[in-house]
Amino acid sequence: MPTVQRILDIAPTSGYLASIAVARGKMYKGEVLDPSTPIWIFIIYKILNTIYEEDNDYDGAVAVANYLYTLLAPFYFEASAIVDGGGGGNIPDVTPSVPCPSDLDFLVSDSSFIATGETEVLIPQFEGYQVDFSRGGIIQNTTILGDGSSYYQWNAFTGLFTIHPAATEGELFRIMVDCSCGGTSSSTSSDGFTFIVTSADFEADGVTLIDDRIPGNSVVLFANNFTSNFLVAPTDFIYVSGGIEIVADGFDANSFNYTIVVSKIS
Amino acid sequence: MPLTPSFTITESIAFPGTLTFTDTSTGSYEGVLSSRIIYIQLWDGTYLVPEGTDTDYIIWPYADASITIEVLERSQAANVTVTWIAGTSSPYTVTEPYAFPFYDYVFAFNKIRAQTANPNIVDSKNFYNASIQFIVNLWNAEVAVEIGEDIQASQVSFDKNYFLIQNPQVYR
Numbered sequence: 001m002p003t004v005q006r007i008l009d010i011a012p013t014s015g016y017l018a019s020i021a022v023a024r025g026k027m028y029k030g031e032v033l034d035p036s037t038p039i040w041i042f043i044i045y046k047i048l049n050t051i052y053e054e055d056n057d058y059d060g061a062v063a064v065a066n067y068l069y070t071l072l073a074p075f076y077f078e079a080s081a082i083v084d085g086g087g088g089g090n091i092p093d094v095t096p097s098v099p100c101p102s103d104l105d106f107l108v109s110d111s112s113f114i115a116t117g118e119t120e121v122l123i124p125q126f127e128g129y130q131v132d133f134s135r136g137g138i139i140q141n142t143t144i145l146g147d148g149s150s151y152y153q154w155n156a157f158t159g160l161f162t163i164h165p166a167a168t169e170g171e172l173f174r175i176m177v178d179c180s181c182g183g184t185s186s187s188t189s190s191d192g193f194t195f196i197v198t199s200a201d202f203e204a205d206g207v208t209l210i211d212d213r214i215p216g217n218s219v220v221l222f223a224n225n226f227t228s229n230f231l232v233a234p235t236d237f238i239y240v241s242g243g244i245e246i247v248a249d250g251f252d253a254n255s256f257n258y259t260i261v262v263s264k265i266s
Numbered sequence: 267m268p269l270t271p272s273f274t275i276t277e278s279i280a281f282p283g284t285l286t287f288t289d290t291s292t293g294s295y296e297g298v299l300s301s302r303i304i305y306i307q308l309w310d311g312t313y314l315v316p317e318g319t320d321t322d323y324i325i326w327p328y329a330d331a332s333i334t335i336e337v338l339e340r341s342q343a344a345n346v347t348v349t350w351i352a353g354t355s356s357p358y359t360v361t362e363p364y365a366f367p368f369y370d371y372v373f374a375f376n377k378i379r380a381q382t383a384n385p386n387i388v389d390s391k392n393f394y395n396a397s398i399q400f401i402v403n404l405w406n407a408e409v410a411v412e413i414g415e416d417i418q419a420s421q422v423s424f425d426k427n428y429f430l431i432q433n434p435q436v437y438r
Contacts, residue, residue, distance in 0.1 A: 046404075046405070054279035063382050
């Protein structure tokens with residue numbers, strides 16, 4: 001999650017981008033952006049900015065900032081490009097300002113990068129990049145087939161790398177960075193997407209969302225009527241064949257009317 | 267170099283009724299300055315003073331570079347005058363208009379905190395309308411002083427928000 005100051009830096013730009021989106025009348029998959037969104041962005045920004053300027057440790061500032069972030073999430077990457085020097089009117093091509101990170105190549109042991117028996121690790125230097133993974137020389141898939149087949153999951157947003165099954169001593173692991181479609185976590189992929197779904201789009205179990213835009217991509221979700229935090233894999237949802245399954249406690253699309261923003265992050 | 271008088275006021279976000287005055291004067295006075303006096307006057311002529319003060323003004327000892335006083339019970343706009351005293355004369359006086367909005371900011375912040383815990387509340391037409399009114403009034407109150415130097419216009423906007431604060435049912 002961005003810092004409070006970063007969210008405040010982005011908010012004004014996000015507000016006018018949201019106004020443009022409202023004026024266009026149609027933004028995602030047939031859904032019109034709530035016309036009150038730019039107004040709420042302004043209201044919350046105005047209040048939080050004044051409070052935060054006076055006291056960086058004001059009680060509740062982080063929670064309010066995170067809530068503001070959920071409102072401006074669909075515009076975050078575009079606003080970041082503008083605020084960070086890209087200018088308005090278009091999103092410039094992002095060229096990484098640092099060399100592409102080196103792949104991670106190692107034999108699993110008690111002291112290796114992913115140690116024997118472990119299933120996850122944080123790789124902050126890979127944030128924002130697409131990642132491929134091979135174990136024992138075999139390229140791994142990201143789809144969870146549910147039949148015990150091995151897979152991996154990568155969250156370019158948080159840097160969390162997860163494998164199944166757990167690492168076995170002596171295995172050869174290679175975690176490869178795809179620098180052809182990455183950069184910093186604030187860059188915008190040329191084939192990025194954001195779309196909105198509702199409870200009606202979920203399967204009969206109330207937790208599975210099947211959408212052909214998801215397979216092969218890393219996404220982050222924001223469910224406006226469920227929580228004020230982003231839903232991220234694998235803690236809040238997991239990838240399944242054709243889409244995702246929400247595993248966050250209390251989520252039930254059969255009992256509640258959700259409006260959910262799905263954004264591709266890598 | 268002769269004294270160029272000036273002062274600043276900061277309102278406490280933790281305790282919005284509290285104002286801290288700081289003397290930011292430069293240069294020096296050829297005589298002996300003994301104290302300063304502060305007048306905080308509302309648009310209707312009323313003077314604000316701390317509870318228990320018998321005068322219309324607050325005495326600020328010259329030895330103290332700053333002074334903190336508790337005078338506000340709500341957001342208000344006022345003309346603030348500081349006079350530097352040298353014996354029986356008052357060689358310097360500075361008057362500035364101020365808007366003190368932090369009571370309103372804290373109220374609005376707490377409303378937003380409630381909103382983060384219950385995001386569906388934004389579907390309430392009353393909540394939405396009251397929130398918009400509040401922020402517009404706050405904006406107007408600040409701009410009236412910052413640009414128009416008009417404490418009466420500023421106070422009109424603060425008074426509208428005071429009504430919203432005193433009548434929470436408008437948010438339901």
